[in-house]
Amino acid sequence: MIIQIILSLGLAGCLFYVISLGKAYRSMRIILFSVIAVGFVFVWIPDITNSIARMVGVGRGADLIMYIWIVLNLLFILRLHIKLREQSEALTQLARLIALNNVD
Amino acid sequence: MSVDPDAVWLVIPAYNEERMIGRVVEDVKRHFPNVIVVDDASTDSTALEAKSAGARIVQHPINLGQGAALQTGFNYALLAGASYIVTFDADGQHHVEDVSVMLDHLIASRADLALGSRFLGKAIGISRGRRGLLKLATLFTKITTGLSLSDCHNGLRVLTAKAARTLSLRQNRMAHASEILNGIRTHRLNYIEVPVTISYTDYSREKGQTFGDAFVICRDLIAAKISA
Numbered sequence: 042m043i044i045q046i047i048l049s050l051g052l053a054g055c056l057f058y059v060i061s062l063g064k065a066y067r068s069m070r071i072i073l074f075s076v077i078a079v080g081f082v083f084v085w086i087p088d089i090t091n092s093i094a095r096m097v098g099v100g101r102g103a104d105l106i107m108y109i110w111i112v113l114n115l116l117f118i119l120r121l122h123i124k125l126r127e128q129s130e131a132l133t134q135l136a137r138l139i140a141l142n143n144v145d
Numbered sequence: 146m147s148v149d150p151d152a153v154w155l156v157i158p159a160y161n162e163e164r165m166i167g168r169v170v171e172d173v174k175r176h177f178p179n180v181i182v183v184d185d186a187s188t189d190s191t192a193l194e195a196k197s198a199g200a201r202i203v204q205h206p207i208n209l210g211q212g213a214a215l216q217t218g219f220n221y222a223l224l225a226g227a228s229y230i231v232t233f234d235a236d237g238q239h240h241v242e243d244v245s246v247m248l249d250h251l252i253a254s255r256a257d258l259a260l261g262s263r264f265l266g267k268a269i270g271i272s273r274g275r276r277g278l279l280k281l282a283t284l285f286t287k288i289t290t291g292l293s294l295s296d297c298h299n300g301l302r303v304l305t306a307k308a309a310r311t312l313s314l315r316q317n318r319m320a321h322a323s324e325i326l327n328g329i330r331t332h333r334l335n336y337i338e339v340p341v342t343i344s345y346t347d348y349s350r351e352k353g354q355t356f357g358d359a360f361v362i363c364r365d366l367i368a369a370k371i372s373a
Contacts (some may be wrong), residue, residue, distance in 0.1 A: 059165070137205070137213070
């Protein structure tokens with residue numbers, strides 16, 4: 042019972058953050074909303090995870106959640122990597138412009 | 146020489162090369178009046194040395210890497226109206242006499258760019274390990290781009306303005322050499338290889354690429370493929 046309250050508070054924090062993003066990042070917001078909603082369901086009705094796990098061929102619900110968690114993380118890292126590259130390209134162009142404008 | 150030296154711009158990317166850059170610039174200035182040193186935010190007096198030797202200086206506000214410095218040099222030279230752009234290393238391993246020969250070959254062949262080859266020419270003081278690594282890089286190039294080159298990581302190149310405009314370097318660090326070759330294939334540019342001499346000195350060995358850099362280059366190329 043205690044862990045369910047702690048996890049719910051954490052999820053509520055996430056929910057607050059996602060709402061605070063406002064209208065920007067529309068697709069990201071929808072994904073995060075769904076993840077949080079599913080999170081609430083799993084926290085309060087944990088038996089569901091077990092039945093889903095058995096359905097897809099995994100022994101325990103906890104294992105299933107961990108596997109999904111790992112995949113989500115990898116996707117997130119990849120996305121961050123692409124974003125970083127885009128940022129660094131923009132930075133390069135900016136630095137180049139400054140360099141060329143400052144030639145005496 | 147059949148080409149007007151005023152139409153030729155040398156681009157020398159430099160990062161912390163204060164000990165050698167002055168000599169290199171003086172040497173090339175004897176043959177070509179237009180020399181751009183792209184100072185990649187050196188922490189030493191590279192820019193000062195290059196300037197007093199008579200080069201034009203373009204200074205990156207932050208360190209971006211050799212590929213980025215070359216692209217900055219291309220932009221500057223194209224704006225200045227260059228007909229031919231030469232990429233030249235700052236560590237003194239290239240010989241400016243080779244540039245004239247490459248220009249002559251380039252014009253005679255009507256190709257878009259001339260690539261220097263130390264293996265058609267001479268590689269003075271090259272170590273066996275480096276020779277092996279470069280041969281491996283040649284094989285890598287053959288597999289990834291289908292180009293049969295004898296030397297694919299040579300910093301000495303002559304580009305026509307058209308080639309320089311066509312190639313846009315997005316690889317900021319060292320993978321730009323492979324990127325240029327990929328660009329040659331993608332844009333169907335015509336290239337020739339010209340024998341050149343590379344002199345390895347203790348200085349150039351100290352400043353040059355190491356075995357580990359080969360992995361960095363591969364990593365950058367793969368990352369570019371993923372995010373392209």
